[in-house]
Structures are given as C-alpha cells and as structure tokens.
Amino acid sequence: MGLGGQETSSFVSDFLEKCGGYAVLDGGFATELERHGADLNDPLWSAKCLISSPHLVRRVHLDYLDAGANVIITASYQATIQGFEAKGFSKEEAKALIRKSVEIAIEAREIYYDKLQSRRPVLVAASVGSYGAYLADGSEYSGNYGDAVTVETLKDFHRERVQILANSGADLIAFETTPNKIEAKAYAELLEEEGIDIPAWFSFTSKDGINVVSGDSISECTSIADSCKQVVAVGINCTPPRFIHGLVSSIRKVTSKPIVIYPNSGETYDGLTKQWVQSSGEVDEEFADIVIGKWREAGASLFGGCCRTTPNTIRAISRVLSNQKSSAINEDA
Numbered sequence: 001m002g003l004g005g006q007e008t009s010s011f012v013s014d015f016l017e018k019c020g021g022y023a024v025l026d027g028g029f030a031t032e033l034e035r036h037g038a039d040l041n042d043p044l045w046s047a048k049c050l051i052s053s054p055h056l057v058r059r060v061h062l063d064y065l066d067a068g069a070n071v072i073i074t075a076s077y078q079a080t081i082q083g084f085e086a087k088g089f090s091k092e093e094a095k096a097l098i099r100k101s102v103e104i105a106i107e108a109r110e111i112y113y114d115k116l117q118s119r120r121p122v123l124v125a126a127s128v129g130s131y132g133a134y135l136a137d138g139s140e141y142s143g144n145y146g147d148a149v150t151v152e153t154l155k156d157f158h159r160e161r162v163q164i165l166a167n168s169g170a171d172l173i174a175f176e177t178t179p180n181k182i183e184a185k186a187y188a189e190l191l192e193e194e195g196i197d198i199p200a201w202f203s204f205t206s207k208d209g210i211n212v213v214s215g216d217s218i219s220e221c222t223s224i225a226d227s228c229k230q231v232v233a234v235g236i237n238c239t240p241p242r243f244i245h246g247l248v249s250s251i252r253k254v255t256s257k258p259i260v261i262y263p264n265s266g267e268t269y270d271g272l273t274k275q276w277v278q279s280s281g282e283v284d285e286e287f288a289d290i291v292i293g294k295w296r297e298a299g300a301s302l303f304g305g306c307c308r309t310t311p312n313t314i315r316a317i318s319r320v321l322s323n324q325k326s327s328a329i330n331e332d333a
C-alpha cells in the first residue's frame, strides 16, 4: 500500500478516528512466545520462531487481537539477513523469512476478521529492532555502539530489511526500542533516500525517564523523528511505566505528531499503599485506569505493552480505553 505525502500526514489521525480517538497496540511479543514454551535463548530471539514455530507466532498475534489490539507488531524485531545468514540460511531464504513475519501477521488478521461480524480497524506494523538488538551484546540497552559505528554504518545495516518490509504488505514500519540518536538519524535518512512509501513510527527506550538509554536527549531524538515526513508517530517502548509520563510530556513539547506508548511490565502501582512495587508482569484494570488516563492527558494516543506484558495487560488497556471513550461520549451528550 503506497501513500503520498499528504496521506502520510493524516495516516494515524484517520486511523485513530476510526478507532474512536485512541488505539490499542499489542503487548510483549517475544516474552509471550516464551510464556508459551518457546526457547528464545538465541541471537535471533523471537525471529527464531519464524523458522521453528510459525504457528506459535500466529497464535500470539491472535491472542492479542482477541484481547483488543488495533495494531499488531510482527516478529521481525530481530529478524535480519545478517542474523539468518549466520545460521546458514541463504540470502534468499533470509529475505523470505523476513517477509514471512508479515505474512503471518496478515494471516492472523484475516483469521480474526473471519470470526467477527464487524471489522475493528487493525494495522500490521513491521517491527525493526536496533543494530544493538542484532548484536545481542547488551548495546540495545546501552545505545553505545562505539566510535567506529556511524550513521552510514547503521543505514547499510538496516537498508535491505527496511526495503523488504516496506514491500511486504505491512501497513507501517515500527522502529522499536531505538537506543540513541544516530540510529534515529539513520532511519530518517534511510526512509528518505529509499523513498519508502509506507509510514513509520519511531519508538525510543529510556532507563531514567529523562534521556534515551544512550544518554542522548529525548527532545533531540524526537526532533529527528518530527522532521521526517514518513514518521507518523513518535514514542517510547520497553521502558518502565513509571518513566512514561515525564517522557510523554517531553515528547509533546517537541512534536505535534501522535505519541505511541508501550512500556514493559516494569513495576506496578499499588493503589492501596500508593507505592510502586515489583510486578508479576500482569497489569490489572485499576492500574491501567490510572496510568492510561495520565498518559492520555500528557498527550499520548496509542497504548500497548512491551516485554513481559501479556494479553491480559492489553485486555485491561482496551477495556479502560473503551470506558474512557464511552464516558467522553456521555459527557458530550
């Protein structure tokens, strides 16, 4: 699906309008595969299941659709040509596996639609994890690639996978868990240079609620995304919930693009003791009610979960958002 510049700018607002103002994303993908018994202790991480258990990939997409997701994110986070080649696959086989991540998500959407009477809007977002995720050496969460890695290195690393995903039938590309500003710059330049004609979101990760994990400022990272016309939303993923509010406020100061938020399970808020406590990974409705309301007020409009969140998290978010939508309608009446 190709989009001209004009349509790109209204892509998410049109989608949000169809969803009733706010959209629900899916939750942790790799960690959910693990909960179903997949062994992802492998440099390919969740992409390993594209080879060994595509049925499980489809199952997890379906579980998130059943839980209320309007956006499902493909299993391509750590699916790279380089990674598959290192496992002995040919280049053609590697490309086919990357395409397969999108095919499975589209197939899950078809299966889900066949079951339903009405067609809830559902987008397929093709995941692109960072160079650090491919290295699988921890730099995904430090954002420190060393001086030898430049914007050019990163563009060369990502170029072919991004081209494949852009032509795979996905509705948009989700650049996830972006740890630093050079990678954001590489993505923005790549989208421009390659004339990628599906929209994208840039999502960053933080471990202090102020900067992205490398220490680069969230404002600088956001402004790179803001200047790129293919970018239709900017946000934060795989970051503890307690940092989200401040980050959304910082992002909102720099861009008017829609803000996407999908924290990891982090810790959970205990409403009785009013304290943040270690989470079991489950997010209940009361928690979702408090945080989603705050994040919405700060300016976010797409909400989901990242690592260790589950379909229960997404079900809670989905219920809270539909309650908030219906109380807004009642207030208007």
Ligand code: MET
Pocket: 027, 028, 029, 030, 031, 046, 073, 077, 127, 176, 177, 238, 306, 307
């Ligand atoms: C480390 S963040 C991982 C993001 C990816 N979409 C997943 O949920 O598996």
Ligand SMILES: [Zn+2]
Pocket: 237, 238, 264, 306, 307
């Ligand atoms: Zn995550």
